[in-house]
Amino acid sequence: MEKDGSKDSMDAFARECRDRGLKVTYQRMEIFRVAVSTDEHPDAVTVHKRVKKRIPTISLDTVYRNLKLLAAHGLLAVVGTSGEHLRFDANRGPHHHFTCVRCGMIRDFTSEVLAALPLPREAQDLGVPLSQHLEVKGICVACEKKEQRKKEAPRHKRDA
Ligand SMILES: [Zn+2]
Ligand SMILES: [Zn+2]
CATH class of the missing domain: 3.30.1490.190 (Ferric-uptake regulator, C-terminal dimerisarion domain)
Incomplete structure (x- = not known):
């Protein structure tokens, strides 16, 4: 999968969600787009800040729950913590x-x-x-x- 949030990588993501029985929601897509567009291994707070630019009403809790869910389904990896915050990795290569x-x-x-x-x-x-x-x-x-x-x-x- 491409690591850039391009249409192809987003299509692949949507397909993988459906394969795993996860709903493909706009919020979920945007959260993943942010995660996959960076190699910073961001925590939920950082992802939330960026997703808010496109979905101003989204809560940190929603972002956090989605990231955890995607990690539980192997669509993201959890890579250690920074303080108390889990860090997420969309690079699955x-x-x-x-x-x-x-x-x-x-x-x-x-x-x-x-x-x-x-x-x-x-x-x-x-x-x-x-x-x-x-x-x-x-x-x-x-x-x-x-x-x-x-x-x-x-x-x-x-x-x-
Ligand atoms: Zn340093
Ligand atoms: Zn990594």
Whole structure:
């Protein structure tokens, strides 16, 4: 499925909803369109803010319930939390995550090396694996720059 909220990807989404017995409502379509148009792995609050531009009356609760429902049907993935908020991922292709421990940024990456990695026996012993993904935790480029600037700031003052 395309990852851009285009007509094709929305048609595919509508089809998959019907296959799963989910009603294809305007609200549900718009919620998914927002989720699929970004690789930020947004939480419900962020999705709500964006959906409100097109449906001003929609409540955060409606957005949250729809996201959870789509996740329960495998149309979205839940990828960890930022504070108390669940984060949602509309990218259903195989991919991995880089999570920034400072700002909570979650970004996708793919890797041929990881794709070629055999599944560990220890995981197979625990059940039937359906997918595997790696989460790299770290400090994103933007946060790293900010910290560098903070470190350099006092020295600059002394120079001046
Ligand atoms: Zn960051
Ligand atoms: Zn992702």
